[in-house]
Amino acid sequence: MVIGQGYVGLPLAVRAAEAGHHAIGYDVDADRTRTLAAGTSPVEDVDSIRLAGLTAAGLYRASDRPGDLAGFDVAVIAVPTPLAADRTPDLTFIEAAARTLGEHLRPGVLVVLESTTYPGTTRQIARILQEVSGLNAGGDFHLAYSPERIDPGNRVWTLQTTPKLVAGIDAASRDAAIAFYQGLVDQVVPVADLETAELAKLLENTTRAVNIALVNELAPFCRDLGVSVWEVVAAAGTKPYGHLAHRPGPGVGGHCxxxxxxxxxxxxxxxxxxxxxxxxxxxxxxxxxxxxxxxxxxxxxxxxxxxxxxxxxxxxxxxxxxxxxxxxxxxxxxxxxxxxxxxxxxxxxxxxxxxxxxxxxxxxxxxxxxxxxxxxxxxxxxxxxxxxxxxxxxxxxxxxxxxxxxxxxxxxxxxxxxx
Ligand SMILES: NC(=O)c1ccc[n+]([C@@H]2O[C@H](COP(=O)([O-])OP(=O)(O)OC[C@H]3O[C@@H](n4cnc5c(N)ncnc54)[C@H](O)[C@@H]3O)[C@@H](O)[C@H]2O)c1
Missing domain, CATH: 3.40.50.720 (NAD(P)-binding Rossmann-like Domain)
Incomplete structure (x- = not known):
């Protein structure tokens, strides 16, 4: 069961189906699930023929019906984590997904949060799941965090080939998540605790944003100096150690x-x-x-x-x-x-x-x-x-x-x- 069938959730559900799971891709957007059920992929990294094949084989099913969450063994949450109007974190999508999921929680299942978010979020989700289901994370069901690192359009570093960080609310949760992801990706990297995994993902993306900002700030200066920022970046990029080349641009975008x-x-x-x-x-x-x-x-x-x-x-x-x-x-x-x-x-x-x-x-x-x-x-x-x-x-x-x-x-x- 993958909750959210966007850039992150759809490739994951398809990979799980290919690995032999019966994958249900649940999304609140009925237009999206209709499109998916018709075998059309709105995500570049998922080929429509591949999607249609898995759907025809009964290994993948798109659904917008919360009732279809019943009976899952593993549920992965991959819903948006945008900014609110005041530019602070907006967790309403994660919270809504957790409430829906909580209705269908059973002892022994594994729940994984994959959305990118700030440290402490997975524990907040644990509280919502407990409130709705009456079950305890760790004691009754497994709860883990595993940030998605997908880079849309990247053919080399895919969902399968990119190492996957995994942390659990307790050791049993971490081991359950490791066992699940080992069937989907080439390398699973266990991490000490939930907060470390949550923060690691933010560090990865922020490192890139900060370094892009540096070359963006350099661009007007280079122009005033009469040199090409692109040539400066390329020249510095020949250093084989301690330097990672970043390129300027019109700004940074995307959901990350x-x-x-x-x-x-x-x-x-x-x-x-x-x-x-x-x-x-x-x-x-x-x-x-x-x-x-x-x-x-x-x-x-x-x-x-x-x-x-x-x-x-x-x-x-x-x-x-x-x-x-x-x-x-x-x-x-x-x-x-x-x-x-x-x-x-x-x-x-x-x-x-x-x-x-x-x-x-x-x-x-x-x-x-x-x-x-x-x-x-x-x-x-x-x-x-x-x-x-x-x-x-x-x-x-x-x-x-x-x-x-x-x-x-x-x-x-x-x-x-x-x-
Ligand atoms: N896009 C990327 O390249 C990328 C990479 C790594 C991590 N992430 C992270 O993954 C998370 C998801 O991002 P995305 O790009 O896949 O978003 P997306 O907008 O492409 O997809 C999210 C999907 O979740 C659905 N959704 C929203 N609320 C729901 C709910 N309560 N129940 C079920 N479905 C619901 C939406 O309808 C949408 O189809 C975010 O936290 C993002 O930061 C994204």
Missing amino acids: LPVDSLYLSWAAGQVSGRRLALVDLACQVNESMPAYVVARLEQALAGRGTKLAGATVLLLGLAYKADTGDVRESPAAAVAGLLAEKGARVWGADPHVDVHLRTAPGFAGHMPVEADPATLAAADAVVVLADHAAFDYDLVTHHASYVLDCRGRLPLSETVEAL
Whole structure:
């Protein structure tokens, strides 16, 4: 039983089905479960043919009926952990999932939380499960935390090949979770306690966010200095030890980096009475990048005798990173919003993002287009925000009158500048 059939839950349920479990993918979104039941995968990492095959074989079943949770042996919670309006952790999805699950809890079962969250959450879940079911975590059923490390689109480090951290509320819970995951992944790494595993996941993602912030902050400085930040990053990246290269960009997005860093700093504030200054600053730097992109664009257009107000700007790639269709927290929405505020007409091209999403909040009012020669030529400027492999970059350089490449993808020329 996997609760939540999104980027994390669906690949896990499919992997469990392939490993011989009878997997039920439960999700409150009835549209999603209907799509899944029809054998169509909305997640890039799960092939629809694979999904349809497992469904036909009776090994996988999508359901939006809470009653289908009855009789499970293992339940994994993989629901969203977003930020509330005040930018603090919003655990309402996890809490709701725990309440639903609590109704169907039996002695001896294993419950695992996989959602990324702050230290202490799994114990909060234990309390909800106990309140609803009357059963004790550890004493009556097993409870574990195992953070998901999936990197959508990564073909090398998959759910199966990426080592999996596992911690339990007690030793028996940890061992039950180890036994479950050993059947699904190549390597299971036991961790001392729940809080260590919860914090390890936040550290992984925050480390990346902070390092990206560093190179993002370097980008304007490099420009003032008259050197290419991309060449600096590549040069430093040749050091074979002690340095991990990170690349600048228009900001960080997705459900992980921008969110998890704030979960971490918030948790430090709650426990120690002091937020993490470095982490908060990194978030601010990353959040400032869309404004920097727009300022650069305004400057470049002015140099070409064009005002941003009234100009047509084509954004290439609306997802938060290359080769995915995930627009959550995508810097493209902030760039589009700032451009619109300044009176620009905004077009967005992204083969991975559904047209209905391209016109969703954040992108509202902006025209979804294809990156074809006529459209590229018609725009006053093209901004590469997510460098999907699906774009034809020769076409872009050939037809666009000006390109601001925020991903260091294109060769520079009179008409192509990089961040
Ligand atoms: N997306 C990633 O790359 C990634 C990687 C590692 C970890 N995570 C973490 O995994 C968790 C899930 O992220 P995701 O990207 O899979 O989210 P998602 O939005 O893609 O999927 C979550 C699904 O849960 C469903 N859901 C919400 N409340 C529910 C409930 N009470 N019962 C049943 N279903 C419910 C939603 O309808 C949705 O389909 C988050 O904590 C995230 O931080 C995500």
